[in-house]
Amino acid sequence: MEHIDWSLVNWSRAQFALTALYHWIFVPLTLGLSFMLAIMETIYYKTGDDKWLKIEKFWLKLFGINFAIGVATGIILEFEFGTNWSNYSWFVGDIFGAPLAIEGIMAFFMESVFIAIMFFGWNKVSKKAHLISTWLVAIGSNLSALWILVANGWMQNPIGMKFNPDTMRNEMVDFWQVLFNPVAVNKFIHTITSAYTFSALFVIAVSAWLIIKGKDKVYAKYSMLLASVFGFLAILATIITGDGSAKQVARYQPMKLAAMEGLYKGTRGAPLIAIGKPSHKKDKDFINAIGDDLAGRNQTDVEIEGLEIPYGLSILAFNDPNAFVPGIKDLVEGNPKEGIPSYKERIASGKIAIEALAAYKKAKKAGNEEEAAKKLKIMEEHFKDFGYGYFYGQDINELIPPVTITFLSFHTMVILGTWFLVFFWLVYRSIMKNNIEKKKWLLILGVLGLPFGFMAQELGWITAEAGRMPWVIQDLMPTMVAVSHIETTGVMITFALFFIVFTALLIAEIKIMTTTIKNGFSN
Amino acid sequence: MILKKIWNFYYEGFRDMSTRGKKLWLIILIKLFVMFAILKLFFFPDILKENFHTDKERIQYIEKQLIITNDKK
Numbered sequence: 001m002e003h004i005d006w007s008l009v010n011w012s013r014a015q016f017a018l019t020a021l022y023h024w025i026f027v028p029l030t031l032g033l034s035f036m037l038a039i040m041e042t043i044y045y046k047t048g049d050d051k052w053l054k055i056e057k058f059w060l061k062l063f064g065i066n067f068a069i070g071v072a073t074g075i076i077l078e079f080e081f082g083t084n085w086s087n088y089s090w091f092v093g094d095i096f097g098a099p100l101a102i103e104g105i106m107a108f109f110m111e112s113v114f115i116a117i118m119f120f121g122w123n124k125v126s127k128k129a130h131l132i133s134t135w136l137v138a139i140g141s142n143l144s145a146l147w148i149l150v151a152n153g154w155m156q157n158p159i160g161m162k163f164n165p166d167t168m169r170n171e172m173v174d175f176w177q178v179l180f181n182p183v184a185v186n187k188f189i190h191t192i193t194s195a196y197t198f199s200a201l202f203v204i205a206v207s208a209w210l211i212i213k214g215k216d217k218v219y220a221k222y223s224m225l226l227a228s229v230f231g232f233l234a235i236l237a238t239i240i241t242g243d244g245s246a247k248q249v250a251r252y253q254p255m256k257l258a259a260m261e262g263l264y265k266g267t268r269g270a271p272l273i274a275i276g277k278p279s280h281k282k283d284k285d286f287i288n289a290i291g292d293d294l295a296g297r298n299q300t301d302v303e304i305e306g307l308e309i310p311y312g313l314s315i316l317a318f319n320d321p322n323a324f325v326p327g328i329k330d331l332v333e334g335n336p337k338e339g340i341p342s343y344k345e346r347i348a349s350g351k352i353a354i355e356a357l358a359a360y361k362k363a364k365k366a367g368n369e370e371e372a373a374k375k376l377k378i379m380e381e382h383f384k385d386f387g388y389g390y391f392y393g394q395d396i397n398e399l400i401p402p403v404t405i406t407f408l409s410f411h412t413m414v415i416l417g418t419w420f421l422v423f424f425w426l427v428y429r430s431i432m433k434n435n436i437e438k439k440k441w442l443l444i445l446g447v448l449g450l451p452f453g454f455m456a457q458e459l460g461w462i463t464a465e466a467g468r469m470p471w472v473i474q475d476l477m478p479t480m481v482a483v484s485h486i487e488t489t490g491v492m493i494t495f496a497l498f499f500i501v502f503t504a505l506l507i508a509e510i511k512i513m514t515t516t517i518k519n520g521f522s523n
Numbered sequence: 524m525i526l527k528k529i530w531n532f533y534y535e536g537f538r539d540m541s542t543r544g545k546k547l548w549l550i551i552l553i554k555l556f557v558m559f560a561i562l563k564l565f566f567f568p569d570i571l572k573e574n575f576h577t578d579k580e581r582i583q584y585i586e587k588q589l590i591i592t593n594d595k596k
Contacts, residue, residue, distance in 0.1 A: 061543075068547035072555060079562065082569035090571060090585050119544075120536025167578075168585040358590045481589065484570050494566045501557060508550055512543065 011491040012084040012483050017465070018495060019076045021458055022502040026070020026509075028457055031145060031192055032199025033063045034138035036230055037118075038131075045131050055219050058521045059203065062513060064119060069509040074148075076498065084491060088472050088482035093169035095161050095178060096151050103147035110140030145195075146188050153184025155473050156464075157252045163383060165360055165376065183248050187464075190241035193234045194460060197420055200231025201453035204427060206517050208446030211437060219521040224446075225431045232424035239417060243316065249467075250317035250325065253474060255399075256467035258328045259406040261313055266327035266335065270313035273411065276306015328400060343388065343399055350389025353382035387476045398480075401469040409462040416456040423449060 037059055044052035078100065081089045089096070117125060117133035125133070154160075160177030161170040172178060204227045207220035249257045257263070261273055311321035318325070324338050334342025341349075356379035363372035391399055423445065430436040436443065468474065472482040540548070575581045 064544070065547060068551050071551060072558060075558060076562070079558075079567035082572070083567045086570040087585060087588050090581065091589070116533060116536065120532060124532060124535075166582075168582050168589065354590060361586060361590065485588075486570065490566070494562070497562065497566070501554075501562075505550070505554065512546065516543065 005485075005488065006480075008486070008488045008491065009480050009483050011488055011495060012080075013479060015084065015491055015495045015498065016077070016080055019073075019080065019498055019502070020465075021461065022498070022506070023070070023073045023077065024457060024461060025454070025506065026066055026073060027145070028195035028198040029066045029202060030063070030070060030141050031195035032197070032230075032234070033059065033066070033202070034134075034141050035196065036199060036203060036226065037063060038135045038138045039226065039230070041131050041134050045127055051219065051222065054521050055223055058219070059223070060118065061516050062206070065509060065512050065516060067115070069505050069512075073502070073505070083486065084484055085472070085482050086484040088477060090169060091477055091482070092155075092473065093161075093167070093171055095154055095158075095170055095172050098172065098175075099147040099151045099178075103144050106140060106147070107144045110137060110144070114140060142192055145192055149188040149191055150179055150181070150184045153181045153187045154178055155471075156187070156468060157181055157183040157248070158473050158476055163380075163386075165357055165379065166364070183252060186241055186244045186248055190238060190245055191460075193237040193241060194417075194457060196234035197231055197238055197417075198453040198457050200227040200234060200424065201420065201449040203227035204231070204446045205448075205450035205453075208443040208449075209517070210520060212440070212443050212447070216521040217437065221431055221436065224427060224436070228424045228428040228431060231420065232428060235417060235420045235424060239421065242414075242417070246316050247318070253468055254326050255328065255331050256401060256406070257317060258326060258331060259401045259403045259467050260410040260463060261325075262403055262407040263313070263325060263327040264329055266325055266330040266338070268314065268322050268324045269311045270317075270323075270325035271308035271310050272312025272316055274307045274309050274312075275415070276308075276407075276411070328403070332396060332400065343391075343396055346385045346388040347391050347396075349382045349385035350387060351392045352389070353379050353386045354389040356382065384475060387471065387473070387478050387481070390478055390481050398470055398478075401467050406463055406467040409459040409466065413456050413459040413463060416452055416459075420449070420453070420456070 037056060040052055040056040040059065043049070044056055081096075114133045114136045117130060118137055121130050121133065158170070159181055160172060160174040162173045163169075164171050178184075203223050207224040207227070210216050210220040211224075246257070249260070258266075261270075262276070263270065313325050314321050314323040317323065326335060326338065326340055330338065330340055332343050334340055334345060356375045360372050360375035360379060363369075363375055388399075426442060427436070427446065430439055430442055470478040470480070472479050537548075571581045571584070575584060
């Protein structure tokens with residue numbers, strides 16, 4: 001790997017990040033609002049109260065606008081797999097393809113049938129059939145997300161597969177292991193409940209704005225009441241699964257956890273940073289140990305200064321106040337006392353795996369089956385470090401994720417999540433006491449909840465994805481190997497094109513939505 | 524006939540759609556056109572499908588990417 005075009009790697013990454021982040025503007029609202037619509041319609045179905053029908057139809061309009069603008073924006077990510085990440089696409093084989101195919105079929109079926117009934121079927125199908133369709137849209141769109149997150153979970157914790165050196169692909173050996181990958185399961189619940197939280201914030205923001213403007217106050221308050229309960233339960237589940245995520249990250253991606261917490265040196269009884277900021281401190285011994293390259297970089301020389309919760313990180317990661325949490329330094333240099341191999345050792349092991357693969361191929365071509373079997377065994381023994389082999393002779397610093405970005409994204413997300421819990425409770429209490437109209441500060445906070453919610457959504461993804469750099473598939477394939485050898489200029493052009501197309505879509509969504517909101521429930 | 528019923532359901536749904544609904548459908552169609560007829564066609568070829576005819580060729584190419592480049596060091 002002597003000629004890595006980092007400009008190509010970084011532009012390809014930036015393009016993927018841009019499209020994923022834009023795609024995620026639309027998705028959470030579809031996931032959460034669909035369930036809220038189902039609940040609203042169920043109340044209408046059970047009570048026969050026309051007020052709820054009016055409420056349902058208003059939010060259905062906004063759901064429709066978001067759905068129409070957002071639909072198919074995720075397909076672009078699949079285009080990118082084939083063009084920008086062809087090595088990766090081949091290497092992952094059907095493990096990634098199968099869940100995406102199921103998702104595609106499911107989404108198409110759901111969108112063409114049940115959404116049509118949701119919008120066109122008001123006076124054409126029975127109340128019950130309409131209600132069932134609304135629930136099926138909610139369940140279907142959430143199941144759609146499941147398959148995407150199964151694929152993503154596999155990239156973070158690749159299990160249930162075996163690498164086939166003859167096809168150069170990973171082949172699925174246990175579908176259920178892939179589906180019930182603990183990372184995928186937790187990620188799915190964490191992601192959808194955070195999407196529900198965002199949707200509740202959206203409903204509260206729009207309702208709060210209408211109340212401030214003195215429009216449709218009764219409908220707005222009922223919407224707020226439902227959203228505050230839905231949002232409170234959702235954020236509670238998000239926090240619980242967030243705790244689960246931290247434990248999984250500690251187990252499967254310890255470097256990500258170290259970056260999330262800015263933990264430079266590992267320790268037993270590690271504290272959790274409650275509020276802090278990154279500062280630049282350099283450990284000369286560490287820099288000398290791994291080379292001068294590091295001195296000029298801005299990643300590993302970052303340490304965090306802030307308010308600490310004693311033992312917090314050890315408890316968060318391992319449920320044990322005295323557990324050892326490895327820091328960046330421990331993972332790079334190794335910590336024999338804690339049984340942590342150094343990156344140098346893992347690079348050597350990965351190099352053995354790659355060389356054994358090459359020797360296997362050579363022996364196979366020569367028809368030497370005995371030698372091939374021997375080399376295959378060696379490769380399989382070292383396969384867990386396969387990706388590290390590509391860092392032989394490279395700057396070891398490339399194995400460390402961007403600490404500042406990961407730390408700030410994670411902590412801002414956590415602070416916002418904690419605030420949402422308090423906020424939903426305040427809104428609920430105020431609605432029940434029937435004094436929300438008098439609390440203008442709460443209504444203003446309600447409107448601000450929308451950008452904050454959006455921020456928390458995107459920061460969650462940045463934490464998960466920036467924190468696992470440089471891996472596309474954890475420990476097996478880094479970005480520099482996954483990327484296709486295409487012209488960087490082409491990637492830059494498509495980056496700009498996407499930026500223009502997506503921004504135009506976003507402007508269209510905001511414009512159409514604002515007009516619809518201004519018309520209120522009565523129109 | 525069930526097929527006619529389905530056809531009428533969609534036909535009437537689109538016919539009676541509000542101006543806003545029609546505008547949204549226009550956006551969807553423009554977006555799909557830009558995605559599939561422009562971006563996919565001109566900017567996003569499937570590298571392995573377009574450059575190689577058989578899986579054998581593709582495997583050889585990936586081998587070169589994953590092994591040979593590593594040997595060069």
